[in-house]
Amino acid sequence: MPTRWTLAGAVLLLASGCGTPGGAIPSPGAVPARKLEGPRISVVAGSFKPTFYYGPWQCSQRWMTYCERQCAAEGYPLKGCMWLADLKLDWEGTTHNAGGRYAITHCCCDYPPLSTAATKAARDRWKGFREKFREAWGKKFGQWPEEAGESWPGHHIRDLKHGGDPVDPDNILPAPTDVHDIFNLEYPRCYDGQPPWNTVGPDLPYLDK
Numbered sequence: 001m002p003t004r005w006t007l008a009g010a011v012l013l014l015a016s017g018c019g020t021p022g023g024a025i026p027s028p029g030a031v032p033a034r035k036l037e038g039p040r041i042s043v044v045a046g047s048f049k050p051t052f053y054y055g056p057w058q059c060s061q062r063w064m065t066y067c068e069r070q071c072a073a074e075g076y077p078l079k080g081c082m083w084l085a086d087l088k089l090d091w092e093g094t095t096h097n098a099g100g101r102y103a104i105t106h107c108c109c110d111y112p113p114l115s116t117a118a119t120k121a122a123r124d125r126w127k128g129f130r131e132k133f134r135e136a137w138g139k140k141f142g143q144w145p146e147e148a149g150e151s152w153p154g155h156h157i158r159d160l161k162h163g164g165d166p167v168d169p170d171n172i173l174p175a176p177t178d179v180h181d182i183f184n185l186e187y188p189r190c191y192d193g194q195p196p197w198n199t200v201g202p203d204l205p206y207l208d209k
Helices: 007-015 061-074 116-141 177-191
Strands: 034-037 041-043 046-058 078-093 097-109 154-156 172-174
Touching: 046 177, 061 078, 061 097, 078 177, 097 177, 116 154
Parallel strands: none
Antiparallel strands: 034 046, 041 046, 046 078, 078 097, 154 172
């Protein structure tokens, strides 16, 4: 499972029956996650309902191993790994039903940070792209989420300071404001190789209720 995710790839997996029916069994002591339920959306040969679950959590051994390989392939050591969220898709097809989970994780490779000017330029590109992205996202998953009349932030999975693409749809995840604040607080700790992001967590650290 790549760190970045696409709706098209997830739907194709479900349509072919390659999802994980019923999902994994939560680890003992798991707690509910913040949740965003989308509407049921019709596509060719069926429909699907997306549900996002938000962390962040420690990466499981599977994602930690993935990140070690990903960073090594790019020529950087791994400092930490953050499991940001899960996308769960419930598929209802004309011939069968299915379900699957798709982890949204971030590998904190030891990327060199951009200069202040370059980071600002990337952020300005995002600001110019933001409304267009929200409209496109809404067509796939339902209206861009709001809370107390304010739109949720768009979180860059690979952050702009460390070279994340500011306008790549697969690098942007809507996140509740308080969760986004936690992401921003914990990213520097992950890049510094600090706990808990430098150690392995459970296979599924939450209850999807």
